[in-house]
Amino acid sequence: MRCESCCLEDPTSDALDLDAFCRKLSSCTECPLLRLDAPIPATVLIKQIERLKESARHNRQQQNRIRQLEHAQRELALEIQRSDERVAKLEQTQKATAQAADEQFQAQIAMLARQQAAILELATPIIQVWDGVLVLPLIGQLDDNRMQSLTENLLASLQQKQAQFAVLDLTGISDLNESSARHLYRVASAVRLLGAEALLCGMRAQVVRIVTSLGVDLGSLSVTRTLQDALRRCITKTRLTPST
């Protein structure tokens, strides 16, 4: 029995997609149009061929779109691979560069340490100006490191050269902090403990002001105005010494 509004003929069924159309058709088991021996009207046939063509076209377009996406995905995968290779290469380069930079940095640190030692050595020269007379011309800032180095070198030289006098020439010192002033005092005391005499000379007014304001007692030390005065005193004392 035929429906009153046959989906094969009804123009509104053109709007249905193939899936919906087939579902609608599947309920028409009794329709004489669907009998194998039934002649199908040309209009119905043409309409359905058009529908199939449209469906085939849609299918072709979808497949093309899928291939486009698959190709884009392959391109992307290839690009990711290339990108990974580039990153790996960059990492390798960065590692090598970092290693080289580290080695260079370590070498520079070692060189700096050597240079610092040399500078310290040069910053605390000890000159033997006369038999038994050592002069230490001090210039610039007297920091703890320098004072430490100065003390060690001076005591070693006093012992090594059997010196009787150590003249600490402060002509080149314009500023002195509490720590350095106290250190200077300790140096002089250490010199005395080795049986030698420490003389301070060339103290600028500014340094004297600092020393006095800090309350460091330099009164127990021999102090002269100039290096010349200090040397003269040393020579005089050397002449008076019975052994010379």
Next chain:
Amino acid sequence: MGVRNLIATVSIVHDDPHVAAKEAVFELTDRLGQPPAIVVLFFSAEFPAQAIRDGLWSELDPATTVVGCSSSAELGPDGALTHSVTALGMCLPGYRAQALSVPGGRDSFAIGQQLVESVQSPKPDLLLLFPDVLTVNATRLLQGIQSRLGAKFPVLGGAAADMGTFKQVELLHGKEILRSGAVALALFGPVTLSAAACSGYSPVSVPLQATRVDNGNILIELDGKPALTTYLEQLGPRKSEMPGVTIEYPIGVVSRVSGKTEVQTELVRAVFGINEQREALILGGDIPERAELCILSATRKDVLMGTHTAIQTALTGFANAELALLFNCVSRKVILGPRYKEEYSVVDSVLPKSLPRIGFYTFGELSPVAAITQHHESTFTIALVHFGAAK
């Protein structure tokens, strides 16, 4: 009832080029509602032209006018694609089309003249030209055409490309495949155009004078010194990437405008190769001797900005476009790298959605600037076409 111009573009991606070409015809026929009378197609250089040709002609009407060429990547309705057959199909009632070709192996100027001589009278109204710049000098080819058709005759197109190896391109003229020379489509009927070209490149070197140029495109000396040496000096540390890096550093002819140095973007020349013996640079097109040149470069942003500028320029005051032809230099694809599809996003964002579009990544572009067609390189060119007289 008036007859309508039918224009459609399709892009088919398929591993089998024969099937891809067939499907392109199916799809064009479906979209046009009838078989196309004119087909212009661009196919991936990964595909052999023979398979494309056979697939195409297994479905096309024998009277169809067909021209096409290989490309580095295709521009079509689905964006920028590699591995595709991208085709334009047209049915233009009242219009006539003729496919033309001249093989290479002779003077480029003469090829241009011969191409025009093969055009049936009367004079055509538009020429779509696809030369093989590996065997033909595009500048002189164009000059040959212009010597016969006049400087203001509109020529649009791009140089056929391969996948970036600069070894072999293929051209299609009807059922004939050419591996040198040029193919073209002559269109007879009223055409209105709005074309624009912009590279987005800017100078990265001081201006240098072309003190010796051989054969128009072989740059022998810059500022009296060997051109190759000077070019390498300007590249600095990137010279170690020669010769591949040349694609990123084209040469631009510079002009000085009120004391300032300004690049004439219509005269950008790609460095196609080097001649180590002569210490020369081989350019993709001619440059005038004594011209001041600069080495150019562009960032991704510059490239995209160039594209945007070109499209905006073409769209200004042109409302009735029926087709957009896009010819874009392969060097720009290299600069954009995996993000080359972004350039097409710019195209998509500016062009009307319904406007059919087609083009490809070329080895050189042909587009009018100020109504005179020029041979460009490293440039994005766009031509909006209206099949009818200007209103």
